[in-house]
Amino acid sequence: MKNLSNIKTKNQGFTLIELVVVIVILGILAATAAPKFIDLTGDAKASVMEGALGSIESAVSMVHAKSLVQGKATGNNTVIINSLYYAVANGYPRAANLGTGAGDTAANAIGILGLIDIDSSASGDFVVTDATPALIQHRSATTAANCQISYPDSTGSGVRPDITITTSGC
Incomplete structure (x- = not known):
């Protein structure tokens, strides 16, 4: 008769330590490989553009309100904000900067680009074309x-500029 104490049982499977080591190694590989397969920079650039659009929309609303208060909601005029002159067309900011903003002349007033704070320097995020649009x-x-x-100029009295954003190639 066989003695039960002489029977050796075979353990099958992995130990808990082996499983933890494998999971840790797989986690490290996934963390280093995932950024190569998932590129979120396009989404980030699109979000930056959406933020800039929000700044433009806010500036347009504030200048329009100021032009209504100053009675300059029709035609080409200038409005004074913080002692600078801004060019408006039909009560909305003009697209192009026309000057430095010093002096009450339409030829020397600032457009929409002077109202928003975007970095268009060589190291900045944006390239700005100061024209119409x-x-x-x-x-x-x-x-x-x-x-x-x-950002185009307003096309008529009380007509808000038709600001368009394209983010398909960010």
Whole structure:
């Protein structure tokens, strides 16, 4: 008869320590490999453009309110904000900067780009085209024309500028 104490049982499976070590190694590999497969920079650039659009919308609303208060809601005029002159068309900020903002002349007034604080320096996020329409593009976009904000002048009395944003190429 066989003695029960002489029977050796085989353990099958892994120990808890082995399982933990494998999970830790897989976690480290996933953390280093995931950024190569998931690129979120386009989403981040699109979010930056949405933030800039929010700044523009706020500036447009404030200048329009100021132009209504000053009785300059029709035609090409200037409004005074913090002792600087801003060019308005039909009560809304003009697209292009026309000057430095010193002196009450439409030819020397600041447009929408002078109202918003965006960094268009060589190290900044944006490339700005000071024209009509004003274009604000993300400097490191995949396709600049598909990652931009376009700000035109107002087309008539009481007509808010049709600001468009494109983020498909950010």
